[in-house]
Amino acid sequence: MHAVYACRLPNHRFPMSALHKIDLQLNGHAQALELEPEMPLLWALRDELGLTATKYGCGVGACGACTVQLDGQAARSCQLPLGSLAGRTVTTLEGLAGDALMQRLQAAWLAEQVPQCGYCQVGLLMAAHALLRQQPRPSEAQAEAALGNLCRCGSYPRVRRALARLWA
């Protein structure tokens, strides 16, 4: 249930590499991409595929705004180069629109009026969803470890209350 961090992308060398064909599973369907293997999944999702729910916050894997699920585990997509994703399964929030657990999470989020600006909330919901799939009633420590996402607006007290609703 911990976020999966791929190897950090080397910032100092970005030669122009060849495009690679990369096939992966995205939101329940096969997705063929032909892009640079070092392009982070985040930018393929946002700028190539138009899936903008997943957000850019820091680019170094520190804030969690870019959280997706990779093979069912929370992962920070700014740290996932496309070249590492062949044959893998990626889910974004758009792909969980019909998911019963995500709908319960979203309902709890609305009941507690969790978001303020809301920019970090997609990442938080994705991390919370991955956590609850693994651990339906997480301890405080498990929740804190899984939800390291940064929120500048200070929605954390309401995140706690929203999660508590899910097993009330």
Add this chain to the structure above:
Amino acid sequence: MKRRGLLISAGLLAGAGLLVGVGLRAPDPRSRVGAPRRQGLALNAWVTIDPQGQVTVAVPRAEMGQGIHTALAQLVAEELDADWNQLRVQNAPLEALYANTALVLNVLPLQPDDDGLIARLARGGGQRASLALGLQLTGGSSSVRDAWEPLRLAGAAARHLLLQAAAARWGVGLEQLRTAQGFVIHGAQQLAYGELSAAAVAFSPPTALPLKARADWKLIGHSPPRLDLPAKVTGQARYGIDVRLPGLRHAALRQAPSFGGTVVGFDIEAIRQRRGVFDAFVLDPGTAVVVADNWWRAEAALKAHPPRFHAGPRGSRHTAEMRATLARALDQHDGTGFRDDGDAPDVLARAERVIRAEYELPFLAHAALEPLNCTAQVSQGQVKIWCPTQVASLARWQAARVAGVAQDAVSVETTYLGGGFGRRLETDVVEQAVAIALRCDGAPVRLLWSREEDFTHDVYRPMAMARFEAALDGQGRPLAWLNRVAGPAVGAEFVQRQLPAPLKGWMPDLPDKAQIEGAYELPYAIPNLRVRQLRIPLGVPVGNWRSVGHSVNAFFTECFLDELALAAGQDPLHYREALLQARPRHLAVLRLAAHQAGWGQALPPGRARGVALHESFGSICAQVAEVAIGQGRPRVLRIVCALDAGTLVHPDSVRAQMEGSILFGLTAALQGEITIEQGAVQQRNFPQQPLLTLAETPQIDVHLIESDAPPGGVGEPGTPPTAPAVANALSTLIGRRIRRLPIRLD
């Protein structure tokens, strides 16, 4: 003799120009309602109702999480008797009627309770100037304060038109009709608003529009679900970074690391060979830009071929030198006055014992989660902007200037903001985006700053240094209080950035309320009170950071006040209470926080409480922090907050703003620090400047005072008291005074 020193800023008089002559009372809110328009079935400037009954409220303010789209809609919907489920909001056009007349009140150098003639003229004049200039701005915790009267009037006016239309259709008198939940009702008959709006636009509202009694409110004072949250939990909410347009290009940039540095080398030809790159160029002397078909490719190009910079004249600046500059200024200069009651220097000169202390605070970054961005398109003499901006009016003005077109050739669409906190009051990213768009052959282009650029090219909460001297009377109460605060003039520097280049150097050195606010409006009964400011530029861009000068001066004043209590051997709460006997509202807020926090009840060993009280943006907030120390580091266990913000339009949003602004202030108190070496900001991303996480969040208890007073500000007043409450508590625990932030216990 008590004498109120009052300063009228000459800049305000000169700049507004309209303050001379008649009509200096506050503008009539009815003048801001607007007339009905057949087109679009607009019942007035604020309300449109379509035939299906959907009610659209025009909102001229940016939604950045403070819930004002919802609050403003509530004001209209309440008087309109609309069905909340039929409500939606839409950005208002950029027209003078939608200007923010309350934000200007924050910059006036007045005492909050000053109701004298000059104060009223200044406020009225400032409000009229804001309307005349059409300043559509969001900030200063002013949106609800500004909207309170005109939007309720707009709702009432719209309702009246619907009543007139129904009365005409049924052939009955108005007095036989009532409204509820989107219907006009006559006995057993009813007509939905959607069936009436087309006819209603032909009528005119009366000049006298009574508003509902408080007891009849169904929306105001309640907390209907926020209108923007459903989209925010499904990922459909559109922030500036999410704008998608056909043919959209993406721009990334690098700005000189040291302020005032210049680009001296940039491998434009090599970058242009890269896949997906449209262009690379030096945008202005300090900025290198790449435009590509995908933002990552633009950033990758800059990483592969980083521009080379010359450090420039400020390239050797560093934090230690800036602190020394402030200290030297305080050594050598008295400063200019902001308050001078009695004769503090005389009392201090004759006092047996003078208590002295020096305090300081660092620069702070905004670090909103959505990095700065702006999308612009310049085509056929028209400029279009899509931007998460707090200043649509200024964005239009600057865009027109950069593109060389008239303002009415510019359209600005304000998206949701992924946090603002005052950073998006700046138009730097707008000016850059338009300048880039001019080079994109009519294609739209989104400029997105990397997180590193966002951190290192912020407009920072200014560094500040303060010196205090005080003498106590026989009962231990402050007899004289002398406070001098040195730091950059943040208000003036903000204004200066809006001026066109030829005028930038013209700004006179005027008293700067934004730098000293929170220091001179102390509510405590101190007979000899002198507050002076030293405006010291430090060569680092400074701007409005949530609660502005209050974020600095609440820490300074509330911590020093605790030192006086300690010197007097008195409990810090009781010490404050004794000085607030003439201030019942402040006293009530303070006592509520203290009572709810269990002040005075025994704590387990190793724990302590600290208190702070501060008024800002028209509201009064008190906080009690309960702290411990674990493994040599501060642990904040609980913060109890009491707030008097007058009438609370959406109490749940007010709670959320308190929780959020406390965490904002707490992050700063424990971890916030921007340092400069070799002219450049050292903190480039979250690992170097961490935010508090969920795991580190204390219990926060918010207690709201019910009040009939008009609404006060809510977005910012919760931040100033947090750092001093925590510092006061920790000071008690460690037995020495904490006089600087971030808190270090070693």
